[in-house]
Amino acid sequence: xxxxxxxxxxxxxxxxxxxxxxxxxxxxxxxxxxxxxxxxxxxxxxxxxxxxxxxxxxxxxxxxxxxxxxxxxxxxxxxxxxxxxxxxxxxxxxxxxxxxxxxxxxxxxxxxxxxxxxxxxxxxxxxxxxxxxxxxxxxxxxxxxxxxxxxxxxxxxxxxxxxxxxxxxxxxxxxxxxxxxxxxxxxxxxxxxxxxxxxxxxxxxxxxxxxxxxxxxxxxxxxxxxxxxxxxxxxxxxxxxxxxxxxxxxxxxxxxxxxxxxxxxxxxxxxxxxxxxxxxxxxxxxxxxxxxxxxxxxxxxxxxxxxxxxxxxxxxxxxxxxxxxxxxxxxxxxxxxxxxxxxxxxxxxxxxxxxxxxxxxxxxxxxxxxxxxxxxxxxxxxxxxxxxxxxxxxxxxxxxxxxxxxxxxxxxxx
Amino acid sequence: xxxxxxxxxxxxxxxxxxxxxxxxxxxxxxxxxxxxxxxxxxxxxxxxxxxxxxxxxxxxxxxxxxxxxxxxxxxxxxxxxxxxxxxxxxxxxxxxxxxxxxxxxxxxxxxxxxxxxxxxxxxxxxxxxxxxxxxxxxxxxxxxxxxxxxxxxxxxxxxxxxxxxxxxxxxxxxxxxxxxxxxxxxxxxxxxxxxxxxxxxxxxxxxxxxxxxxxxxxxxxxxxxxxxxxxxxxxxxxxxxxxxxxxxxxxxxxxxxxxxxxxxxxxxxxxxxxxxxxxxxxxxxxxxxxxxxxxxxxxxxxxxxxxxxxxxxxxxxxxxxxxxxxxxxxxxxxxxxxxxxxxxxxxxxxxxxxxxxxxxxxxxxxxxxxxxxxxxxxxxxxxxxxxxxxxxxxxxxxxxxxxxxxxxxxxxxx
Numbered sequence: 090x091x092x093x094x095x096x097x098x099x100x101x102x103x104x105x106x107x108x109x110x111x112x113x114x115x116x117x118x119x120x121x122x123x124x125x126x127x128x129x130x131x132x133x134x135x136x137x138x139x140x141x142x143x144x145x146x147x148x149x150x151x152x153x154x155x156x157x158x159x160x161x162x163x164x165x166x167x168x169x170x171x172x173x174x175x176x177x178x179x180x181x182x183x184x185x186x187x188x189x190x191x192x193x194x195x196x197x198x199x200x201x202x203x204x205x206x207x208x209x210x211x212x213x214x215x216x217x218x219x220x221x222x223x224x225x226x227x228x229x230x231x232x233x234x235x236x237x238x239x240x241x242x243x244x245x246x247x248x249x250x251x252x253x254x255x256x257x258x259x260x261x262x263x264x265x266x267x268x269x270x271x272x273x274x275x276x277x278x279x280x281x282x283x284x285x286x287x288x289x290x291x292x293x294x295x296x297x298x299x300x301x302x303x304x305x306x307x308x309x310x311x312x313x314x315x316x317x318x319x320x321x322x323x324x325x326x327x328x329x330x331x332x333x334x335x336x337x338x339x340x341x342x343x344x345x346x347x348x349x350x351x352x353x354x355x356x357x358x359x360x361x362x363x364x365x366x367x368x369x370x371x372x373x374x375x376x377x378x379x380x381x382x383x384x385x386x387x388x389x390x391x392x393x394x395x396x397x398x399x400x401x402x403x404x405x406x407x408x409x410x411x412x413x414x415x416x417x418x419x420x421x422x423x424x425x426x427x428x429x430x431x432x433x434x435x436x437x438x439x440x441x442x443x444x445x446x447x448x449x450x451x452x453x454x455x456x457x458x459x460x461x462x463x464x465x466x467x468x469x470x471x472x473x474x475x476x477x478x479x480x481x482x483x484x485x486x487x488x489x490x491x492x493x494x495x496x497x498x499x500x501x502x503x
Numbered sequence: 504x505x506x507x508x509x510x511x512x513x514x515x516x517x518x519x520x521x522x523x524x525x526x527x528x529x530x531x532x533x534x535x536x537x538x539x540x541x542x543x544x545x546x547x548x549x550x551x552x553x554x555x556x557x558x559x560x561x562x563x564x565x566x567x568x569x570x571x572x573x574x575x576x577x578x579x580x581x582x583x584x585x586x587x588x589x590x591x592x593x594x595x596x597x598x599x600x601x602x603x604x605x606x607x608x609x610x611x612x613x614x615x616x617x618x619x620x621x622x623x624x625x626x627x628x629x630x631x632x633x634x635x636x637x638x639x640x641x642x643x644x645x646x647x648x649x650x651x652x653x654x655x656x657x658x659x660x661x662x663x664x665x666x667x668x669x670x671x672x673x674x675x676x677x678x679x680x681x682x683x684x685x686x687x688x689x690x691x692x693x694x695x696x697x698x699x700x701x702x703x704x705x706x707x708x709x710x711x712x713x714x715x716x717x718x719x720x721x722x723x724x725x726x727x728x729x730x731x732x733x734x735x736x737x738x739x740x741x742x743x744x745x746x747x748x749x750x751x752x753x754x755x756x757x758x759x760x761x762x763x764x765x766x767x768x769x770x771x772x773x774x775x776x777x778x779x780x781x782x783x784x785x786x787x788x789x790x791x792x793x794x795x796x797x798x799x800x801x802x803x804x805x806x807x808x809x810x811x812x813x814x815x816x817x818x819x820x821x822x823x824x825x826x827x828x829x830x831x832x833x834x835x836x837x838x839x840x841x842x843x844x845x846x847x848x849x850x851x852x853x854x855x856x857x858x859x860x861x862x863x864x865x866x867x868x869x870x871x872x873x874x875x876x877x878x879x880x881x882x883x884x885x886x887x888x889x890x891x892x893x894x895x896x897x898x899x900x901x902x903x904x905x906x907x908x909x910x911x912x913x914x915x916x917x
Contacts, residue, residue, distance in 0.1 A: 180780070284735070339753050360745060369595070372595070447734075
């Protein structure tokens with residue numbers, strides 16, 4: 090039996106698994122368009138479950154479609170050490186975002202099998218449902234439901250643009266599971282993910298030790314106005330909801346620029362209007378925007394400025410506005426003991442390592458409410474993601490996967 | 504036989520016809536949602552054709568679905584005097600916009616029948632296809648095709664948001680006619696229409712003598728950017744096409760305000776983007792905007808400012824822009840002899856009459872390229888239109904219809 094200390098994941102085996110996944114739900118060249126609960130999502134879920142069963146894992150599915158694959162421990166009564174992420178993608182997504190975390194968990198289990206090593210605590214891999222939010226809003230609905238941030242009824246009732254619900258689509262693809270969508274105990278949750286930023290790649294770093302997330306605020310805003318003819322209707326009587334939404338998006342962008350030097354970002358993400366046609370003013374619009382900043386207080390100031398911009402944008406367009414939803418994420422949410430463990434493991438393995446904040450949202454943010462949690466980042470070329478040009482090499486992913494292996498092994502054996 | 508000079512249209516008969524039309528394709532309370540070539544449009548077309556045949560008119564349909572209903576003249580070899588407008592509506596439309604012009608033409612023919620009067624020249628009523636542009640772009644496609652501004656292939660190939668073409672939908676509802684979609688000679692074209700502005704109503708005027716249209720420019724603009732994650736992607740690398748489109752809409756609105764004191768208007772009418780989702784920057788957007796001003800030179804300056812705003816909006820969002828289409832309408836396009844005839848007829852009938860410019864686009868603008876053309880406006884309450892609250896009383900419409908009757912009768916008898 091090889092020594093546990095010198096154990097390494099098999100990057101070729103992992104890579105062939107990634108490549109098989111990349112055949113399921115192809116999008117633009119090189120990328121994936123594997124929307125949550127689509128036929129392609131069913132296909133990758135079936136494939137993943139097959140791989141897990143081949144690896145001797147016990148598969149369970151909960152009421153929101155989260156898949157848990159369990160490798161028994163020598164003391165199977167203890168809570169599991171959990172790895173995972175998501176197999177769904179954006180509509181113009183890449184082949185690594187999320188996927189590397191789920192299939193990385195599988196690779197860890199396969200490596201332990203090859204080592205002939207059974208850990209003291211059980212190990213689980215999880216695939217969370219609808220992380221991306223590209224088909225159903227909100228994103229991270231599977232992990233949010235798991236930790237109780239959303240009720241199962243609410244989560245199952247979310248609809249896509251054609252009006253189909255998550256519950257119906259889970260039923261259709263056979264992933265509305267029996268297991269209660271409520272948290273079973275985790276000893277720890279460790280999510281491996283590509284950085285989705287360019288710092289590690291730019292700085293030649295191999296492993297990102299994720300110490301927390303950018304404090305962030307998102308808003309869903311509704312504007313109401315009045316339809317009228319675009320020709321004769323005087324400027325001062327217009328109540329064009331589309332214009333109110335456009336004003337909010339522009340103001341949000343300005344707020345982003347005002348804080349860009351300190352790492353702040355603000356995004357004009359979505360604008361829908363009705364009727365949204367030439368010849369008629371729109372009486373309804375809905376906008377989604379968000380702000381992020383590494384400093385919590387500055388992030389809060391940015392959010393407050395967006396909130397004010399909501400009212401101002403509406404007023405300047407003669408409309409009313411309502412903030413339908415505000416969601417906050419990020420901050421110092423991860424467990425220090427796990428952060429330290431990832432850093433020490435990475436240094437012990439001789440990797441170039443950097444502390445880093447996550448700028449994107451992740452399922453780990455929700456799971457952190459439930460159990461000690463952290464993340465491990467791998468570099469991706471130029472930080473390009475949510476784009477078919479998203480690219481990682483074997484060399485980009487191998488170090489982080491080895492850190493995942495040893496961090497999980499140490500945790501599960503203690 | 505009653506005297507021709509004292510002849511008047513029958514407002515009760517006209518009103519019951521309007522009320523029957525208002526049952527077909529109901530929208531929000533009191534309004535219509537009768538999109539071009541929908542089932543409801545087929546229904547009103549069938550109903551209108553039935554009324555025309557009852558009135559002894561000969562009905563022909565051309566290749567783009569324009570319906571021509573002809574009342575023979577005593578010298579039937581002469582080109583007809585033509586009345587008409589459109590029976591389609593906006594998605595939140597009223598029961599008078601366009602409809603009053605088509606059914607007003609029918610009322611004129613019915614009145615001539617009741618008078619037992621056959622004019623020297625033939626008379627035609629026309630219903631133009633897809634005036635509103637609410638389902639298919641561009642608007643006024645039927646009249647544009649008729650005068651050769653669009654080829655039949657182009658016009659039949661226009662698609663709605665579900666990808667169905669005008670040609671397919673004409674075939675489906677049985678209105679792809681045999682008649683060549685090319686102009687037969689008109690002696691004159693006179694379009695009766697509600698004002699769609701508030702001047703006549705505000706000033707207590709009964710008839711608007713339309714001397715021309717606001718010189719106007721519309722643009723269809725496409726922006727291209729790059730998808731990326733809304734979280735980590737730095738502000739200075741973002742190429743968010745949705746933001747570029749939003750910036751253009753806001754700038755267009757600012758241009759409208761800058762010229763509002765002189766009657767100028769500018770409209771942010773439509774913005775579509777892809778993927779247009781939380782979590783991902785959009786790499787494509789399409790915007791529609793327009794400017795209008797009573798003074799031709801000022802209108803041109805406004806259009807030039809929008810053109811510049813296209814480039815600036817794209818540059819500030821890191822995107823490229825292309826103006827896919829520019830369309831211009833309005834100006835001094837109507838025939839002076841017909842304008843004078845409408846004014847004199849209105850004064851002779853004792854109506855309070857005002858010269859007025861049209862601010863909206865109309866089929867008459869295209870027909871003016873082909874034949875001597877003018878319009879007659881009736882007041883509508885508060886100028887509200889493209890809205891289910893659009894409202895005219897019998898008293899609002901009766902004077903203009905009598906002016907239509909006598910103007911057409913005089914023209915057709917000369």
